[in-house]
Amino acid sequence: MAARSEARAARLLSASGRATSARVDPGPYTNGVPDTEYLVHLAIGTPPQPVQLILDTGSDLVWTQCRPCPVCFSRALGPLDPSNSSTFHVLPCSSPMCDNLTWSSCGKQNWGNQTCVYVYAYADGSITTGHLDADTFTFAAADGTGQATVPDLAFGCGLFNNGIFTSNETGIAGFGRGVLSLPSQLKVDNFSHCFTAITGSEPSSVLLGLPANLYSDASGEVQSTPLVQNFSSLKAYYLSLKGITVGSTRLPIPESTFALKQDGTGGTIIDSGTGMTTLPQDAYKLVHDAFTAQVRLPVDNATSSSLSQLCFSVPRRAKPDVPKLVLHFEGATLDLPRENYMFEFEDAGGSVTCLAINAGDDLTIIGNYQQQNLHVLYDLVGNMLSFVPAQCNRL
Structure with a gap:
């Protein structure tokens, strides 16, 4: 989980509609470890074909694997078959949507002359290549009375896909600020999600x-903080993180550590596609040292490294006390429950409890592990x- 979050951080460093809803649930376990993505369930085409897409607030392109799929990752839910949809059509390279892709060209040969061909590549080695198309999307109606269909939404038909895809996803649903994202294409003023426990299966x-x-089924005070504009990156949602408290001590981290720089680097984003929160090295070291000093347990050297992952040895099946972890934003305070920043597992030598935070580069990322059972509303x-804290399986 830590390695995947670090790879995700590298990926991020590179690069009017009817009210609708979609089901989202945690990805399944892989080799006994939960896949740290949340999958959106919807359908594309006429008749509708189901897809399972990673909910990703850090990118904008919506894409899924499509037949004939010469290079695809294997999934129980097969690739979308555009030939079975009566409402499917390819988009030309002259379309405005094609212009909003970072890398695109005019396809020839089997894809048809003037077809919008895209390449969406990430710093972690993940990549999807295919053609940009449009079709009808089917969602659950927000009032629970049936389904809502939205025609002519642009999406990528991925024909060559490879990289860090290990859940049951068939692609990615971009929820970021870009023109190609799902909220942007639906022309909605807002969207919200409430992630159930990553170790569970409830949607x-x-x-x-x-x-x-946000007051329905809430278990705390609703808080709000401004979204910070970063014109160098129009896809991610930036926040103004001011500081961190461990236990009762506000750590001596300069606010500039979390702030956007004039060249558009640094800053703090909230991201649904990253598992663990990632902090700059200097900030992480202070958090690491504070937990080491305040947790009265031996550091588990088998699972810990000096500045990337911190774990403690505990008596088997014990749940020892740990210090509080609080994130201070402009106008809001996120007092995390234990299960949103510590996780336990058992190995041959006994039980281990670990801090679900990584050390990274200058970009601070608030991951989905810290957003469990938190109802989050994006006012666009x-x-x-x-x-606000909530029981997400009851919403």
């Missing part, structure tokens, strides 16, 4: 275009992010 809803009632018009 919840993603609401698009319907202001969420007011440029605000609101959140």
Whole structure:
């Protein structure tokens, strides 16, 4: 999980509709470890063909594997078959949507002359290549009365796909700020998600275009913080993180550590596609040292490294006390419950509890592990992010 979050951080460093909802649930276990992505369930085409896409607030392209799929990762849910959809059509390279791709060209040969061909590559080695198309998307209606269909949404038909894809996903649903993202294409003013426990299997809803009632089933105070504009990166959602408290001590981390630089680097984003929160090296070291000093347990050297992962040895099946972890944002405070920053597992030598935070580069990433059972609302018009603790499986 730590390695995948670090790879995700490298990936991020590179690069009017009807109210609808979609089901989202944690990815399955792989070799006994939970896949740290949340999968959105919807359908594409007429008749609808189901897809399972990683909910990703850090990117904008919506894409899924498509037949004939010469190079694809194997999934129980097979590739989308465009030939079976009566509403499917390819987009020309002259289309405005094609212009919004980072890398695109005019396809020839089997893809048809003037077809919009895309390459979407990431710093972690993941890549999808295919053609940009449009089709009808089918969602659950937000009022629970049936289904909502939206025609002519642009998406990538991935024919050559490879990289770090290890869950049951068939592609990625970009929820970022870019023109190609699902919220942008639906022209919604807001969207919200509430992630159930990553170690469980219960689903919840993603609401698009319907202001969420954050007070329903909430177990705390609703708080709001501004979304910070970064014109060098129009895809991710940036926040103003001011500081971190461990236990009762506000750590001496300069606010500039988490702030956007004038050249558009650094800053703090909230990201649904990253598992663990990632901090700059200097900030992580202070968090690491504070936990080491305050947790009265021996560091587990077999699973810990000096500055990337911190684990403690504990008596078998014990759940020892750990210090509080609080994130301070502009106008809001996120007091994390233990299960949102510590995780336990058992190995041959006994039990281990680990801090679910990584050391990274200058970009701070608030991951989905820290967002479990937190109802998060993105106000795209007011440029605000609101959140409140909630039992997400009850929403």
